[in-house]
Amino acid sequence: MVVNDFSIQVATVNGSGSQSANSVLLRALFQMGIPVSGKNLFPSNIAGLPTWYTIRASREGWVARKKEIDLLVAMNPETAREDVAGLGAGSAVIYDEPLALSSIRDDLTFYPVPFDAVVRPVTTDAKLTKLLRNMAYVGVLARLLAIDMSEVERAIQKQFGGKKKAADLNVAAARAGHEHAASLAKKDRLRVERMDANRGKIVIDGNSAAALGAMFAGVTVVAWYPITPSSSLTESLIAACRKHRIGPDGRATFAIVQAEDELAALGMVIGAGWAGARAMTATSGPGISLMAEFAGLAYFAEIPAVVWDVQRVGPSTGLPTRTAQGDLLSAATLSHGDTKHVVLIPGSVEECFTMAGDALDLAERFQTPVFVLSDLDLGMNVWMSDPFPYPEKPLDRGKVLSKEELERLGSFARYADVDGDGIGWRTLPGTDHPAAAYFTRGTGHNETAAYSERADDWERNMARLARKIDGARAAAPQPEIDARGAEVGILSCGTSRYAVEESRAQLRQEKGLEADHLRVRAFPFADSVRDFVASHRRVYVVDQNRDGQLGQLLRLELPADLLPRLRPLARMTGLPLDARSLTDEITARES
Amino acid sequence: MVVNDFSIQVATVNGSGSQSANSVLLRALFQMGIPVSGKNLFPSNIAGLPTWYTIRASREGWVARKKEIDLLVAMNPETAREDVAGLGAGSAVIYDEPLALSSIRDDLTFYPVPFDAVVRPVTTDAKLTKLLRNMAYVGVLARLLAIDMSEVERAIQKQFGGKKKAADLNVAAARAGHEHAASLAKKDRLRVERMDANRGKIVIDGNSAAALGAMFAGVTVVAWYPITPSSSLTESLIAACRKHRIGPDGRATFAIVQAEDELAALGMVIGAGWAGARAMTATSGPGISLMAEFAGLAYFAEIPAVVWDVQRVGPSTGLPTRTAQGDLLSAATLSHGDTKHVVLIPGSVEECFTMAGDALDLAERFQTPVFVLSDLDLGMNVWMSDPFPYPEKPLDRGKVLSKEELERLGSFARYADVDGDGIGWRTLPGTDHPAAAYFTRGTGHNETAAYSERADDWERNMARLARKIDGARAAAPQPEIDARGAEVGILSCGTSRYAVEESRAQLRQEKGLEADHLRVRAFPFADSVRDFVASHRRVYVVDQNRDGQLGQLLRLELPADLLPRLRPLARMTGLPLDARSLTDEITARES
């Protein structure tokens, strides 16, 4: 028997209501204390197209996408045959009987289930039948995998909250499936057993986590324009703020505005940041491109702004509902002329929460736009996590001169590097002091913010800007390093870490190959990134894009003599990265 | 005496009509057969602010900006003292007598001239006086430098074309200056002598040259939005096409449209290129940023488009009237996701002419946007050049299937790599064949242009795109290489070449240091770029930007083991690069 270590893929069509069934399945396993993860592979339309939902149970706690499917639930006539064809030998298939799939392969285990018949006792209404068939396969799976039905029912109650009728119907459907499955002769070797790995853990998607992080980090102005996969970030922020950020006086301590487009969204954020608000926007690739001009203004005029980029597959509209890490290079250098932006790259839902605050602090501290590069896999899929720590650090509002300080100083020069860190002091509009005002512009200026076309003013100012951004390398979240003196190193960022961590275990167990790991969490890179490369002979740079963009940024930043050590390992299929592909590739290149 | 080797700087205010005087001065020297160049340093407003015009006469034919000013004409009270303070010892100053400058330094030669008095015999009208003072300094200079007055008068005639009254007045003013200067005791060592270096040569600005190149390359659709320093490119194209591209039937074989902004401008160019037109736009930095999303669409949907970027100082609005090469990195990688664009970099007015055609050919051949990176110095200043060769090569319209070919083939797959070069065949809308139509989109698609979210379709298509663009490295203009087996190499692009060439002579003469030179003319880089770096111990990469962007592109493209040889040498002041700064820097780093 294979216990608590398998992947289930449910193949269906979007809009058919399988989402709740899949969540229930995932939650049931979670409640049994088994490490679990789920990934939704959905199409870019609203209803009727093929969708796959993959649930992985892993004793070891691996949460990356598993390349092999151990158990397929085939509900979609359109894709059923291809889905079955794609399975590895020995896998199991639960399918809707009318699809008659058992004939097409003889190296698989097939479980035909007449789902319509199974739910008929529960309902005769056609629309309801369509819905409840889904909960029925949960029941079937429960039986075959020995998932505790009480946990399934608990999960259903949670899923449908107060709605008793819905809950009852779904429980009935699940039971029907469960009973029907009693008639199925168990032929596969997959099963679950209770564990205690999830005590105290939560299950949440990265976008909700980011929204909570921003709310607890005191974000006050949000301007956005809807785009998959970032919309749910702002939408959960709206929901959260309505609940927790409306004062006793009924007044909202936030303003969230749906702008007319992404140019306007960032423009509003910049105006708000300039006037002293903690402001952010959330978008994805196409929005990043549209924000290029404003990003350059914010960099050059030195205005705090936070931009979340929940990455999807590009270029252009690309695959709007598939995951990638393809905006690293664009974000880091966004806009014409010489620009360089601070970029944070969360690698877990907890980091979505914490970095939402880091980004707002860094933006105000360094008076510059900060990009946070999440991705669809992290943002829209649910992940297990330890509960998020309440932020103890006070908000960093950066260098702002108050009326009182101005009275003391008498005057100030907006762009003077008085502290040697390249960061000048600013004043906010509305500061009630005759010397408070200064003129903000995207054109050349001197230390007092006066217009200047002088060569020396330009050079000095641009050099200071470079110094300023360089300072972020130490202030931004430092890399996560697991180094044990191996010869081979792996460099990754964001969600790649899950595949990398599992791959390292595979390399160790299967090939006896040790590989150290550094996960980059911010750009410009911390010095430890240089040191990591310097202390490893060969460093595989893992990227979820075509051009190896993390590798490209390393090429731009690291000392040239270290670059020959880098080995690009870039993949982009729209599917979350899996460990097996990495292991095979590294093994091949190491032997 | 220093013969035919000096620089003159005229300091005045814009809108005061000095432009014609300066052109006349430059033309007079040109007509005397002396290699000459002129650079206009103007402010970003319309009238009343300081402007400097520099004319360089060079026996050797050097046309880069000369760092040292040998002769200053101080007409602007606002800047006169600082202008004088900035001169090297021994320089000469002609100044408007009321400015009383002679007292401020004793290591200079001063020529006070009461310009109002000098032109009084010519006019008493105040507005005219203001204008004619300028032509008067031309006369003064003619006397002091022994410029032939007949050439000055010929130049005035040419300048004012038919306008007899204007011409006569200006001739009179020049003569008045010339006569007055007879009273000045020549104390400096500068003079001119007739040469014969300019036979057959023309004098033209890069934007006009580019416009002519595009017109003779059969451009048919132009959409633009005004922006300095690119406006004059399109405006001279309009003028040229009205003259030479209106058929006997009175019909225009071109459409030039002023769009509402740069997004629309590139959108129109893409629509036109898709429908089969040779289409282009011209812009500068901020426009490039606004074009990011459309550039990604054109790359991914494979649509021909030519974008001229006449670079100015960025980021943001920056210094709109100063020169730079700061858009290299943005242009080469413009837009989110994985993109890579073909970039051409003209290094002379003749190349502005020829590359205008190359760009249109390459765009249609490779079905992709092609960026041409000129700069303000090249585009808006006038340069001597051999006359442009009439284009003998027929237009390359790329892979387009006609109705007849479709009848033969029966059908076609838009994105199938039938020729192994990564370039598919396309059809134009309106092709009268039932199988001609295909669906163009910025979303994932397969070889038949059908919508696809399949991982394999995405990977295959993106890999083909990479192959396709890689093919441009051999098809685009190859580097200009002057290598004589030196240990030190210099890599440059665009207008930097003029300073580099002069600097190489200085290094040779002053330090006995030989340096080979490779001037990049296109991205992706030709293989000879790699070979050049491989065959030199130390390679200085000259950039007119802060971050050394040519060097950055080399870091992204070259084999890692070659990168330690690169030595960034980046300067950005808004002033055209001068040889002396390079020579000093290289000398310092070589010793």
Add this chain to the structure above:
Amino acid sequence: MADAAQTAPRPAAPRTNRLGLALVDYRGAKTTLCAGCGHNAISERLLEAMFDMDIPPERVAKFSGIGCSSKSPAYFMSRSHAFNAVHGRMPAVATGAALANGSLRIVGVSGDGDSASIGIGQFVHLMRRNLPMVYVIEDNGVYGLTKGQFSATADVGSTLKTGVVNELPPIDTCALAIQLGATFVGRSFSGDKKQLSAMLKAAVAHKGTSLLDVVSPCVTFNDHEGSTKSYAYMKDHDEPLHEISLVPSYSDISVEYAPGTTVDVKMHDGSTLRLRKLDETYDPRDRVRALTRIAEAHGKGEVLTGVLYVNTGAPTFLDLLHLPAEPLATLPQVRVRPPREALQKILDEYR
């Protein structure tokens, strides 16, 4: 046997148009939009209109932005080239294609988000230019493809399924277009087969920009109480302004007409648009009246449908450019590369 042969039923030949094409020759790929989405009905009307008007599909070029609505060009007329561009910027792309090949019949399909939110800038300038094309806004007051946020045409007080209420005044794209000098402006409803078909034909026949704002309910996100873009709302509030039918004819018909009678507006392809004047004072050639009537309808909470404004006299953007009869795209080299002497002459000026 002979008898049998004679009485054997012949397969009925499919109805064909003057080009000998059947309706299937105008069909597109299978829709991936929601069952019951208003956009699908509009695609049907559009392809029928093209079929009925004998437009060769190969001469049509379809353009769209991004959205459920903007996907629909894939679902009609597969024999026409199509360009699914970027969000809100389809007008520029269509304009470029029109410049390259003025002989194309251009159909643009957009959504209210695509046109009135992110795309309003290009929309405004397109209307100003009077580019010859049919521009259909499939207007549902929401962003369908991103799951139901408000667009700029959402009505004050309409409520999302999330309970969020819109408080900003809607942009009336028809009023805006008329204000900006558009030459053919109408509004219809995706469920009104008869009116929409007639208006589409009139739009196709018009020389210049034909803007049709077609209220097209989003069954998934906006078909509920409180939304004026829902079927329910339309059924009570849809007040047809006048009946339309296209009378193919080549004789020039006067457009002077009295209240209660009909007016025939002559179209540039020779066909005629007949307007039945149900409305005592309505004249589709009067911009100010059109704006007034639209405003009045808004005041009454009504949606005014029909051809609101027509101006058949205005020159199109292409007219202003004095282009040749042949497409610029395919002019031979001899016509686009001036002769050797021309370059010689030019260079001499720079000597």
Add this chain to the structure above:
Amino acid sequence: MADAAQTAPRPAAPRTNRLGLALVDYRGAKTTLCAGCGHNAISERLLEAMFDMDIPPERVAKFSGIGCSSKSPAYFMSRSHAFNAVHGRMPAVATGAALANGSLRIVGVSGDGDSASIGIGQFVHLMRRNLPMVYVIEDNGVYGLTKGQFSATADVGSTLKTGVVNELPPIDTCALAIQLGATFVGRSFSGDKKQLSAMLKAAVAHKGTSLLDVVSPCVTFNDHEGSTKSYAYMKDHDEPLHEISLVPSYSDISVEYAPGTTVDVKMHDGSTLRLRKLDETYDPRDRVRALTRIAEAHGKGEVLTGVLYVNTGAPTFLDLLHLPAEPLATLPQVRVRPPREALQKILDEYR
């Protein structure tokens, strides 16, 4: 000696406003615009209005895009913060600042190119939102800073010095604004000191977006025959709609009024805008009439000046957001970071 002392002339103290500030306290840096540029006059009127209305300069925030016009915020009120943003996108930046600090008095200065060409999209949405700000378009029909190309407000038939003729219909930003729901819309002329000053004061007093399209001749590129934005043209065609004067008062005055009399529109700061009804039928509260009058004027080739439309009843964008009295920008941490228990409660829901 005592006599002498008594008769010695005292230096006249400069006139100060209620805040004790002199006019110089409202001045800006020396202009770098062309001598005689209409924009300079507008800057003067603006700073005078602020001075006369006792607005503390420190409470004012100035915004602009890119252009000669957009440079002018540098030339008035140096004691106010200013943000010279990017071309055509100032409205978004101003909106963000208003969200961050609703107590700021926002003044936006833009050009016709900045607002009607590249910026028309943001302009449209700003008007829709009724953000509290004064939005001045310094309208010269050309792109001054880039040396005289046509903007989208250039009149049909007007000619550039290069001889190029504009053939596209101009966008009337006032008509557009009214169409879109703007709440204070007026047009004036940079040379009309009296009218412009009064209108600026009214605009400053208005609660909501006050759009003023001020015809402001470009002496360098557009002040010539054929251009309706030239001084010459304005002198013959400038038809003032009504005289305006601001009567400071805190009593509520009715706005019912008969032709030939005056109407006092109550402003939200208690001051009153008096409109003298020169026009038999004109009512500045009637959108449709306003649009009609503008259209009529266009027909007659006239430029209608004055306050064209006023709606004092509409909620502003900030009202809709239910913000606290204090600026969001400076709320203390305790008010923007929910307590520990809140996080606890939230996390439990995810268990």
